[in-house]
Amino acid sequence: MAYMHIGKDFVPPDVAGKVTGRIKYSEDYTREGMVYARLLTSPIPHAKVVSIDASEALAMEGVFGILTADDVYPDGEANSTGLKILTNEPTLVGEPILAVAAVDEKTAETAIAAITVTFERLPFVMDPVDSLEEGGPDAYNGGNTFVFREGFAQEKWTSDQVASFRAGNEPTAEPAAELSYGDLEAGFANSAFVYETPFTTAGYPHMSMEPRSAMAYWEDGKLYLHGTSQSLTALADGMAGIVGVPKEDLVFINAATGGGFGQRARAGSIPSMAIPAKLSQKINRPVMMRCTREEEFTIGGARQGFQGWIKLGFKQDGTMAAADLWIVSDNGGKGGGGDAFSATNAISIVYQAEAVRFRGVSIGSNTAHRGAQRGPGENQIAAIVSPILDKAAEELGIDRLEIRKLNTPQTGDVGGINRQPFTSAYMPEALEQAATAFNWEERITRSRQRNGSKVTGIGIGQGYHNAGRSGMDGIIMMGPDGRLRVHNGVGNLGTYSYASTSRAAAEVLKMPWDRCDVITGRTDNHLPITSPQDGSNSIFTNTRTCFGAAQDMLAKMKEIAAADLGGDPADYDVSNERVHQIADDTVGMTFGEVAQRAMELGGKYTGEAELPEELAEWTQISVSRLAGSGFMGVYHDPRHSNNPPGFTVTCTEIELDTETGKIEILDMVSIAECGTVVHPQGLKNQLVGGGVWGIGMSVLERHLYDPQNGLPASTGYWQSKIPTYLDTPLKIDTGWVDLPDPENPVGARGVGEPSMGSVSAALNAAVSDALDGHVFNATPVTTDMIVNHIAGISEEWVPLAQNNFRG
Amino acid sequence: MNPKLTRRRFIKGVIASGAAATTTTMWYAANGQDRPTGFVERLIRINVNGQERSVDVAPQETLASTLRYKLGLTGTKLGCNRGECGACTVLVDDTPTYACSVLTHSMKFARIETVEGLEAPNGDLHAVQQGFIDQLSPQCGYCTPGQVMSAVGLLRANPNPTREEARQAMAGNICRCGSYDSYLDGVMRAAEIG
Structure with a gap:
């Protein structure tokens, strides 16, 4: 269809402000009479506040007031997971306990140094599997997991069950959740190739460039809140409830946001913005709360890590007959998300498995709070499954592109545990387009070619996310x-x-x-x-x-x-x-x-x-x-039915140095399948940006905690390294299928998240290819792991470790 | 790579200035909120975007802090405030420099350029700014002023860089949105139209 605007590039109205520095982020604002808030945060990973003595601080010149959890929750804190504005029951290092407002930040910091907070230390845990073991510490007050509408609960396994899981076996404990379809037993019985393995995926921080600073003032009964958000009205709608102000009396100001990636989508994941709002209300002055990089880490959230077990069965013809997953997902210090189920669902959707079972449990650890991060679940599992798919292809004598084609979703198919139809699905076209752009047939002949210490790896991966609401x-x-x-x-x-x-x-x-x-x-x-x-x-x-x-x-x-x-x-x-x-x-x-x-x-x-x-x-x-x-x-807009998918396919060629474990990405092609393309330049940015995130997940990113004291060891960019210009290819080629979806008036679907999954899947597959098909069953695959593997040293001396070095 | 900015030179600069604020306490000290101690000159003149500006500067105040909080030049962003991300990059005598990691007092004889100083008096954008618009290089935009300044520094030293040279020169600027490919497209476009 010929459109006037759809499918054409344009200059978005805010881009000039971004290149000139004129557009304002929350910390760029100022207000006459503005004072500054600083936070006192928990220095220990799990505690109860016994008492707070701020008398000396409040008597200091230039100090205007203090805000504590008792101020913001006069009826007591909710007995639930989820970030609080301020808390007397911290469950991670860095959680805000109180805020002080003063004439400047130095004075506020000096005042905070004069406050005596008495904590009762509580047992803490860094690794969910440690908490699962009988007698192991619980991350929360009241248990190590949270049951929806029921409250905190304890999930405990016997020591033998934990030891067996760590040894690589299928967990034998009762799962907290189990969902399935199809005849799993028959699927595995009919399989010519079955692969079973434990696996881990690391949690790591969102690391948005803009720290979550916020400024607030009240005028004529209205709250003016300068904040940061990836969802303007949806976040404001929720923030009104958190602050306790009628919706009509909240003015949320947010012209630009320095990155979100899932963590700034909903008010509940960024309640810290309520601190200056509440403090301003209390002291009747505009309050600016600047956040530091460390604070952005400690209250900024992280992806859920997985400690799992997966079993995949393939028939002789290469079709995926059965997929069985058991996942312990890391819920961090404040509760988390549904990554594990989404991961299983994605296998059903992307590979059209004939029978699928999900079993899992979410367990807390006294680490960063968890929540949505770019493709939560779908992207972790994409990187795990892709090398296994290649192993199946190799064992069954099928080309690696071919095995993906014959398992591909397409229009008319259903997918997921709930067997939901797609609104449309053009994955076969995306696979074909990617293979052509990459010149797959010629490239695959270079697989595992050696040149001195370097070996070539070829990878292909697919990404998916549900991509539309109504x-x-x-x-x-x-x-x-x-x-x-x-x-x-x-x-x-x-x-x-x-x-x-x-x-x-x-x-x-x-x-x-x-x-x-x-x-x-x-x-x-x-x-x-x-x-x-x-x-x-x-x-x-x-x-x-x-x-x-x-x-x-x-x-x-x-x-x-x-x-x-x-x-x-x-x-x-x-x-x-x-x-x-x-x-x-x-x-x-x-x-x-x-x-x-x-x-x-x-x-x-x-x-x-x-x-x-x-x-x-x-x-x-x-x-x-x-x-x-x-x-x-x-x-x-009335509700639509069916699943509008966003799909991507990525092909990559890498060179792996067997002496250093370093990977160089020589070429990368990503193709989007997201219905009709609305904005080509914007789509290209999502493809390359998601691609960079995929590189991070595959080979770089993780967060680390000191297991003795529960202290975060990766609060900055250099300690939890995100990809830089030099970690990414000189050029990432992009393209799109551009066929219309019938349930959208202009034929469009979204695609922001899948490009990360397909890149991560392709990259992990390429690393595996370069190492003669070795499957690490983990993200990230670090240079240490590669070098150790080549040297014949097991990289898994801390089996299934989470939030810490594997070995 | 810009020959003026080597890692060694950058690290030496940080050590000399003692301003790589690595703790929260130092961060606030670097924001110039300490009381003056002894006979330290506070009212100094610095040259920013071609203008001599008089500004009251604490001894331990960083250039980023002065620009943002004393001169209102909020285009210079603070992403980490400890020399990790490059969002605060400005030009000091044409050299891309992390403004969070130099002391304002060391800038008294320097020529400082920020993103606000790039537009021509008639409002025409700098070639780098236009190149970034043409290629839709920014995503969230928070790192963009720093990326712009690094690119301007590069193109002054090397008006026709290869894509690889551009990548090397820009490598001190992190973009969490992962827009590196689009920024490189923007730099190459700027070289074309510049």
Whole structure:
């Protein structure tokens, strides 16, 4: 289909601010009378605060006040997992206990040094499997796991069960959760190749570049909160509840966000922004809370680590007959997420396994709080499964590309434990396109070729994430100037989807882009509710809402024109910023004129009547404030069914130095399958950016804790190394399938997360290839592990270790 | 690689300045919030973006702190404040320099350029800024001012770098969004249009 905007590059309105330094992040703001908050954080990994004596601090010159957990939770802290604003029951080093506001940060720090906090030390644990063992320490007060709607609980295995798991065997304990489909036993019985192994994937921090600083002040009963978020209205909606302010009295200001990656999607994962809000309320002054890199690490969260066992069975023809997983997922100090189930689900979806079983348990450790991080679950398992798939291919005499083709999902298939159909799935096309771009047939002949100490590895990998939601709202406005104003509540974390989804509205009304304004950045711009900008959903979800709001305005334009100029609304169309009769385009009105007429008519044309009944409360507030001020299109998007997938395929060629264990990526091609492409440059950025994350997961990133004292040892970039320019290929080639999805009005789906999974899968497969098919069953595969393997030294002398060195 | 900026030179600079703030306490000291001690000159003049600026500077204050909190030049970002990430990169006498890791007092005779100083008086963007827009190099944008300044430093020393030379020269700037490929596209575009 020929589009005016969809599939075309444009200059997003915020990019000039980014290259000039003009766009403001939360810490760039200042306010007259602003004072500074500093945090006293827990120095020990698990404790209870017995008493706080701040009398000396509060008497100091320049100190304005203190905020403690007793202030923010006067009825006591909730007996649940999840980050608290402040806590008297810290379960990780660095958790905020109290905040002090002072004239400057030095004074606040000096005051904090004068505060005496008495802690009762409690047992702590760094490795979930240590906690699982009978008599092992529990990370939380009341147990080592949290059961939804029931509370804290203990999961304990016998020492023999733990020892057997560490020795590599299938766990024999009762799982906390079990889900399955198909006949697993028959699947393995019918398999010609069965691979069974324990595996680990490391947890590691998000490491967003912008520390989570926030500034707040109150004015005329309203809270103005300058914060950082990847989901503008969705986060503000939740933050109002955390601060305890009515939604209509919160103004959340967030023009730009210095990285999110899942950790800033929802208010519950960044409640620290409530600290300056609450402190400002208490001392009646604007409060800036600057966060340091260390604080960004300690309260910034991490990916869940896995300690698992996997068994995969393949029939003689290469089809995956059965997949059986048992995963202990690391829930960290504050509870975590559902990575383990998502991982299993992804195997079902990407490889169309005929029978799948998931068993698992989430266990706490007194380490970073866990939550969503780019492809949570799907991406860890992609890197684990890909080398196993290659081993199956080798054993069964099938080409490694071929085995993926014959297990591929496609339109009409179902996937996942709940056997959900896809909205569409063009993975076969993506595999073909990647193979062609990479020249697979010629490249695979270089596999395992040696050149001195260097050996070539070839890898292919696939990535997946569910990539679309629905049920959100859209608002667009037009005034007598005829400009289209798209009110967009999507966060600005660097995907530019706040702008690219707005183009769906411009598309409907055939508006030139330079006649459109994207209204966003702060909630007093009256924005509709959106889904949190996580899970690669924004493109699918918000093109639906913007398209729908524009359809509403289009219908109203035609009604007005027909009423004023004669005929039936169906006789009218729009072009060149006019609504006009199809038969005679001289009979019509300019958009400015029709907007003026709409404002004269009022009622449903200006948001004052006949609103969609299902609008979210947040949207209702925004609509009520815009009502009567202009011509309005407003829409509530009904729920869709089925799974809109985001898929990617990556091929890579590496050179592995057998003397140093160093890997050099010589070539990398990533292909996206995300329906119709909305914004090519933005998509390319997600492919290369996700690719860099995939490199990090495969060979670099992990966080480390001192097992004796529970202290984090990797609070900075150099200690938990993220990929740099020199760890990534000189060029990453990208491409896309670009076929439409039927459940999106412009055919689009999201794809932010899968590119990490496919790169990690391809890279781990390439490392395995270079080492004659050795499978490490772990991420990251570090240079030490490679060198030790080549030297014949086992790299697993601490079997299944988590949050620490493996050996 | 920019011949003026070697790792050895950078490390020597950090040691000499003693300003690589590695603890929280030092971080605040580096923000210039200590009381003056002894007869240390505080009101100094520094040349920023071609203008002589008088500024009250504490003895242990870093250039990043002065730029952001004394001169309001918030385009210079603080990602780590300890010489790990490059978000605070500015040019000091044309050399890309981590502003978090030099003392403002050592800048009295230097020529400092920040991202705010790149636009022409008529509003035209610098070639690097335009190149980054053309290639949509930034994602979240937090590291972008530092990436811009490193690229400007590179192109002054080497107006037509190869992609590999650009990669080496930019290697001190981390981008957590992983937009390296797009930044390199932007640098190459800037070399074309510059």
